[in-house]
Amino acid sequence: MTQRRSTSLGPGRILGIIGHPVAHSASPAMHNAAFAAQGMHAMYGAFDVPPSQLEKAIAGIRTLGLLGVNVTIPHKEAVMAYLDDVAPTARQVGAVNTIINRGGRLIGYNTDGWGFLLSLEERGIRLAGRSAVVLGAGGAARAVALHLGMAGVARLTIINRSRSRAEFLAADLARARTPVRADVAEPGSGEALAALAEAGLVVNCTPLGMDPDRESTPLEDVSILPGGCVVYDTIYRPLETRLLREARRRGLMTINGLAMLVHQGACAWEYWFGRRGPVDVMRTAAMAALEEQS
Ligand code: NAP
Numbered sequence: 001m002t003q004r005r006s007t008s009l010g011p012g013r014i015l016g017i018i019g020h021p022v023a024h025s026a027s028p029a030m031h032n033a034a035f036a037a038q039g040m041h042a043m044y045g046a047f048d049v050p051p052s053q054l055e056k057a058i059a060g061i062r063t064l065g066l067l068g069v070n071v072t073i074p075h076k077e078a079v080m081a082y083l084d085d086v087a088p089t090a091r092q093v094g095a096v097n098t099i100i101n102r103g104g105r106l107i108g109y110n111t112d113g114w115g116f117l118l119s120l121e122e123r124g125i126r127l128a129g130r131s132a133v134v135l136g137a138g139g140a141a142r143a144v145a146l147h148l149g150m151a152g153v154a155r156l157t158i159i160n161r162s163r164s165r166a167e168f169l170a171a172d173l174a175r176a177r178t179p180v181r182a183d184v185a186e187p188g189s190g191e192a193l194a195a196l197a198e199a200g201l202v203v204n205c206t207p208l209g210m211d212p213d214r215e216s217t218p219l220e221d222v223s224i225l226p227g228g229c230v231v232y233d234t235i236y237r238p239l240e241t242r243l244l245r246e247a248r249r250r251g252l253m254t255i256n257g258l259a260m261l262v263h264q265g266a267c268a269w270e271y272w273f274g275r276r277g278p279v280d281v282m283r284t285a286a287m288a289a290l291e292e293q294s
Helices: 027-037 052-065 076-084 087-095 111-122 138-149 163-175 190-197 244-250 257-271 278-292
Strands: 016-020 042-049 069-070 098-102 105-109 130-134 157-158 182-185 203-204 230-233 253-255
Touching: 016 027, 016 052, 027 042, 027 257, 027 278, 052 098, 052 105, 069 138, 069 257, 076 105, 087 105, 087 111, 098 257, 105 257, 111 138, 111 182, 111 257, 130 138, 130 190, 138 157, 138 163, 138 203, 157 163, 157 190, 163 182, 182 190, 182 203, 203 253, 244 253
Parallel strands: 016 042, 016 069, 130 157, 130 203, 157 182, 203 230, 230 253
Antiparallel strands: 069 098, 098 105
């Protein structure tokens, strides 16, 4: 008699993403394609959890024996209160995007900044000696700025609408003892224009340009950027924002947020499975999921 393979997934085989809303997340397609490509008997779902239910949902990871989850907007900061431990980098960023369930102990990590650095590395971009400008000072900006600081950029300027939030981030960078001191500027100010005029890398970490508001941009005139500047938009809906379109037309190298999305997901595998996820498979699946929605 041939033995049938069980279709039930045992404990430690189920993962997912917790967010609100989360229906349009590309993460399930990305991770499930990677499991299939590697012949893994695992499943990744999307769990829509309103803020009022977050504590119960996190307790459910233990109760149901999930292997781990990703966490997205709006829970990345709030979730930290319900975990047993938070890794130092995630604590410095102030947000968790990956949780692993180690025998009932929930540990939080942040792979956004790590994924961001890997997405630069795969394009052959060296950070040492470059002047970097981060637009925004929210969750994504915190991960990006901290990792740029740790990676040894020559100069770092945070340009944000509310100066106090940028100053808060700059102070956290100083506390984290990153090798570079961050400057702070308000959009359109003399300091901001001076930093942009000598930038080797500009990273948009604001939602300006994101669907459905495609005509917004965090930088009205890209002609201020020097010739060798790399323009990075953390947005991946649409894949080419107005900022990237204008930078490309000016002949600058551009990178969209898909690369960061894919690499942060592949890095989460390091915690769940002890090895990096298959980046090419994940990129193809995430791209297909995003194109299906657009
Ligand atoms: P957040 O914490 O809400 O921060 C948003 C930032 O944008 C703040 O600094 C805010 O300035 C600024 N901002 C918002 N609306 C603005 C406006 N109308 N004009 C000027 N500045 C404005 O959001 P987040 O979690 O950092 O996400 C930001 C972006 O990063 C999103 O587009 C998201 O898609 C992207 N992201 C991408 C990835 C990826 O894997 N590719 C991962 C994470 C995030 P104030 O401080 O003045 O409010």
